[in-house]
Amino acid sequence: MEYLEFVKTVESKIKERAGEGYTVRVNQVVKNNEVYLDGLVILKEESKISPNIYLNGYYEQYLKGKTVEEVVLEIWEIYEASFHSEVIKEFDLPLDLDSQKDKIIFRLVHYERNKERLKGIPHLRFLDLAITFHCLVSRGELGVSTLTITNIIKQKWKISLNELMRYAVKNTQQLFPVSIRRMEEVIFDIMQSELISLAGESPEEESDSYACQVHELIQEILEMKRVPEPYGMYVMSNLSGVNGAASLLYEEVLQEFACSIQSNLYILPSSIHEIIIIPYSNALNVQQLKSMVKEVNQTQVPREDILSDRVYIYSYQEHSFQIM
Template structure:
């Protein structure tokens, strides 16, 4: 069967399976729009509750097409829904529209502005080069995941809060709820391999912070950690850690890589690296952008890498032009001095006397 046939049959069978398990629930289908993706979903809401569970039917159809038995697919979906019900956070629905109760739960994320253009029309956001800063209320967070609500234009209108106030509160709360964590790549590798940093040193990995050529920035739970880019003090915090200017590589929406701008890697090399990793290693829903960014720690400027290169070229051209202009003035003065020096002394004296005489006549 095709997807439309599957969707209709799947919805009925899941609803019947839940009823057989003694679970009365309302089942509906709709399109779920999320950052970086949208999908056809089945929303299952227990009787007497306002909070439901979304099931991505496209994923289950894919499993069916890849050879998984249809009954097994239905059973798996029922298990996911039951697990979702069991792990749902307790939510005071009335509090969801009370900004005074919700503002302390504000966090920030950064997403691709191009990939989420339609969604951004519906949510308050701040542009950040070719990215956009969006806001969420974090309802619950634990080892199994987190529950959040994307802040929409409609929601803040209901709450009676402006986008400006929302942003100001998020800038204050997000770094407290999700503090930025910056680690050297050697430290990250040690954690991934389950070894100590001393073991890595014996394996030839650099352990001196001054030797680190790459750093990883995220948040403690490593979920949507690229949002640290929007934190007020993050850029200066990173500059202090890496020792000056740096490039930013958007590894994913969950983390970013920081590369010191020390001349070891060119912008074109870094851009090629980001594009290759995004094309081969990053899931589409986790992709941030293909761009590389730069932070000038002296001028306090965050910008696209290409803008930085252009700004530097203009700056160097301006310095050269200024030096050339100064050189021209000096050359002109020297030429005049040489010309005067070559004149006969008598002629020079006569010119001086005539000059004084003319001034006297004017008086």
């Protein structure tokens, strides 16, 4: 079954399952970097909001052997669970400025890759990026939920871009505190988490011993591969790890970090979720850094998570950014 036929089939079967009193439709949703997804919406007559359940991923599961009936059942279960979700309830929020001003935050996206979408939302240019504004709806185990501030909302609030930025600068750093860690620490945690997860599948009496051996082994590997201090890599994000590249705009934090190591900084936009910081050195080849960023974006980062292919430098003497 081709994708469009799959979408129509799922939509039809959900309509049958829902019966009268429900509206079922498929909306095309534009995500970051002009990624288009098909979101199925199931709306009961008295309801005002419902989650977008994206069908693109379900089609991939269908191609791997999942039946349409299993897809329909899973979608219906997600829809029913949404009624008990605090996230959905909180989306039914008052949209006046007074109730939202302490929840206004910013994010960073690539300007050119989002040019069409940016026409409908207030934004500020920064390097080759755009600063966008959002209202924080909720955050918890299920992730971070936000509502994008559109031109319509901005007009309703009668607020300027500078005022939006002022609120966002204050709130974002407060609500999403920065995290700066050495690259090897981040890699270690990822490896440890995966290997300990595997250890959990072994008999309980052996798992602690196995995890300890894994810990020691990874430490040895990292010590062998540790990069000398002047060329160390750091990962900068926020504590939630979601849209953490916005921490690039925490200028006081970046300035304090650069001053602490007495060095200008190369900034590699790893994704919308984090950036990589490398202390400046004449020994580093900027062209190679650019090639590395581009290759990683093309092979490792989902298209909707790409921030930029460029490399930046932050001068702590001049408090300024520059595209390399």
